[in-house]
Amino acid sequence: MTIKTDDVQPKPSADHAIDGMDRKILGALIEDATLSYADLGKRVGLSAPAVHERVKRLKRSGVIRRMAALVDPRAVGKTLLAFVHVDTTGWGKTPELMAISEHPEVEEIHSVAGDTCMLLKVRTTDTHALEGLLARLYATPGVVATRSYVALSTYLERPAQAGVTEVWPTPRARVRVV
Amino acid sequence: MTIKTDDVQPKPSADHAIDGMDRKILGALIEDATLSYADLGKRVGLSAPAVHERVKRLKRSGVIRRMAALVDPRAVGKTLLAFVHVDTTGWGKTPELMAISEHPEVEEIHSVAGDTCMLLKVRTTDTHALEGLLARLYATPGVVATRSYVALSTYLERPAQAGVTEVWPTPRARVRVV
């Protein structure tokens, strides 16, 4: 009998393991999702139907969540970026706290280990709009304090890279049980 | 004579102002960049060549930076997400600090206002790989301290929304100069 894990986090169905060819495809599609299958195939060394099949599988298995247009936030009026540490009374995915995701200024919500409970990434038009968001956060039941880090400049902002980055390889047990 | 602003931040060329129709198009393309122009037009109430023209303009003006595949980080082995506060001796875009962006685990680098200098968003395979990254950060000239917030759960993570979110409208001067 197998134990049902039933994760809270969305899990990528691990039907097929990702191989090096998949990583090359992912890397190319992260850079440019408008590549034709013919060009994509030429870049990774495969035919168009072959890459098409793999991309379909990567989408179906959830590795590729979706294709998205990356929009300059400043072009749509979101000039101000801030990271907000939120201290709460309780812990966990309570409905009250999840209501925070309803605020359209909030782009990310993480529960973190450290001297705070939750970490928010938010974008607003200006400081005044940030104040409005903070007021709504403080009005949320369970929120007791916030600390905001307003971004002055963004030096790097890129979506998830596809390559493995095992610079220091994780040590594996080299012990022989006798 | 006009003053050359010459921003450090990439600037969206403000040829044409973004109107409500553009916002609807952007919102749809953020959700799904694979929409055909016909479907996109039906969704926003426009013909296919019309939306095509607008999308082309949005790309050319830099509002749409690019189309990208959004990849599940866990599917490519990046299980651990952390936000790292970095304290530095100096300030600004020094070459030493910009070398941090060479580390593939680093997804974002912001200089922030608050009790730290810089804020990093990083993804690694595990805690050991995070330790390796921190070791490399400490080896960077100018870095004096770091504080890491390891994400336990991610409740929300979405790319930039297209809509204006002026919930508390920014007060405008109602003064008449006489």
Added chain:
DNA sequence: CATAATGCCTGAATGAAATTCGGCAACAAT
């Protein structure tokens, strides 16, 4: 008020690309 110019839209036509199909080679299991 008339007129011309501008910008933006609609509908058809062309060319390219996505998608599907059948067949072949490599590999694993029986």
Added chain:
DNA sequence: ATTGTTGCCGAATTTCATTCAGGCATTATG
């Protein structure tokens, strides 16, 4: 050795991106 499976390629079909020629509203101008 044989059989089944998996993954790939080349060709065919259908859909879509892209372009073009008009039509309508709005605005500037005489």
